[in-house]
Amino acid sequence: MLSRSSPTIESSVPAIRVAVAYHSGYGHTARQANAVAEGAATLPGVTTQVIPVGDVDAAWDDLERADAIIFGTPTYMAGPSAQFKAFQDATSRRVMAAGFKWKDKVAAGFSNSGSQSGDKLATLMQLALFAAQHGMHWVNLGLPPANNSSTGSADELNRLGFFLGAGAQSNVDEGPDTAPRESDLATARHLGRRVAVVTRQLARGRESTDGADD
């Protein structure tokens, strides 16, 4: 909550916690996850935590404390990886049944896969529905599609043309040291910063409703 005693708007800005909960089988989506966190951390006053879902048993409290959670997974067989889905399923008991604990947090999502499309949209849609089941506020990518004209290139932000979240593509014969490419990492950083900004805007707006619930 905002400090009532703070004399200026700037000093009354609440600290924002952004968590990135992700799975990565081979390290490519991990690079995207770290880029998302880097982008969020560019907003002053924002702290970030990157949580591999395999370690979530030690991090449920951290996720509950977060103001925003950004979900990320490789696309495996047209959807989230089995490991990420296991995390999602675990939230039914640990989060929803435990008291709708993520309600009104900010959410967003990203996915990486081997093909340019690779059906990542199906994964992003599943992540958005998952966030909706938890009563979270979904933030989209907020970038125009790029790399779609005779003068465009794969080096542009949002070169894969997603709207719902951030996409990345990693050639299947490249390791995570070289894939995904820089434009996809920059797109991920953009998503992270956008989520941090929206989360701060929402925190300030919540103050104006004086704790009124919906």
Ligand SMILES: Cc1cc2nc3c(=O)[nH]c(=O)nc-3n(C[C@H](O)[C@H](O)[C@H](O)COP(=O)(O)O)c2cc1C
């Ligand atoms: C089981 C499995 C299923 C996959 N299914 C897809 C797919 O549906 N679409 C796609 O474009 N790539 C697919 N891939 C490729 C991965 O998405 C790609 O290698 C990605 O970079 C892996 O990310 P990671 O290193 O974070 O695990 C699949 C890979 C695996 C291992």
